[in-house]
Amino acid sequence: MQDFARQRQQMVDEQVLKQGILDERVLGSLRKVERHLFVPGDVLADAYGDFPLPIGEGQTVSQPYIVALMTELLKLRGSEKVLEIGTGCGYQTAVLSELAAEVFSLERLGNLAELAAARLKKLGYHNVHVKCGDGFAGWPAEAPFDAIIVTCAPEAVPAALEEQLAEGGRLVVPTGVEWQELLLVRKNAGRSQVESVAAVRFVPMVRGCRDGETGRDR
Numbered sequence: 316m317q318d319f320a321r322q323r324q325q326m327v328d329e330q331v332l333k334q335g336i337l338d339e340r341v342l343g344s345l346r347k348v349e350r351h352l353f354v355p356g357d358v359l360a361d362a363y364g365d366f367p368l369p370i371g372e373g374q375t376v377s378q379p380y381i382v383a384l385m386t387e388l389l390k391l392r393g394s395e396k397v398l399e400i401g402t403g404c405g406y407q408t409a410v411l412s413e414l415a416a417e418v419f420s421l422e423r424l425g426n427l428a429e430l431a432a433a434r435l436k437k438l439g440y441h442n443v444h445v446k447c448g449d450g451f452a453g454w455p456a457e458a459p460f461d462a463i464i465v466t467c468a469p470e471a472v473p474a475a476l477e478e479q480l481a482e483g484g485r486l487v488v489p490t491g492v493e494w495q496e497l498l499l500v501r502k503n504a505g506r507s508q509v510e511s512v513a514a515v516r517f518v519p520m521v522r523g524c525r526d527g528e529t530g531r532d533r
């Protein structure tokens with residue numbers, strides 16, 4: 316039996332804190348969310364390693380430091396409505412759910428969306444809503460969002476997401492194909508201000524959805 320609780324504290328102290336993440340609320344969420352309950356069984360022993368992990372369907376969950384960095388950039392204080400694009404295994408969703416009022420998460424692959432939704436529900440994350448959908452369209456019925464986080468890389472900031480960002484809101488998105496940069500977009504007085512934060516590597520953001528049951532694109 317592995318001591319996941321100890322590994323999780325070490326992950327925060329030796330990877331996340333050391334690489335410069337200081338927001339106590341973000342650190343608290345990473346200390347709490349049980350990353351090993353989100354990753355597939357064959358990579359369980361590596362759940363708290365300082366690297367991304369495969370989660371099936373050719374997708375990956377980001378390394379803990381990147382999850383922490385992107386979350387910190389959103390400056391969540393507890394009252395926010397957040398949109399996440401790319402639910403994947405639901406780990407980032409859970410980290411956000413500890414820090415905001417409500418989290419809406421879109422995943423284009425139906426089977427990943429269903430698995431993550433069931434996992435989050437079972438673990439008691441009741442303020443999250445997961446739906447199979449194309450992130451390029453955002454979630455207009457729930458807009459505007461105080462914060463938006465994209466965990467796959469489009470070539471450029473999707474227009475619908477910028478539109479669905481509330482006044483004073485923050486959007487974190489990796490952009491680019493071969494060479495990617497993490498962007499922080501802030502909306503103030505109706506205008507967007509863009510800042511480049513770091514060089515990153517994410518799976519591509521792909522248009523359209525795939526049904527979980529039939530495996531068909533739609």
Ligand code: SAH
Nearest residue numbers: 376401403404406407423450466467520521
């Ligand atoms: N935050 C996730 C990261 C998963 S990897 C986690 O913690 O596990 C990125 C995910 O984005 C993949 O699951 C991929 O299927 C999804 N994705 C790619 N393009 C998308 C799109 N247009 N809309 C929604 N999700 C998308």
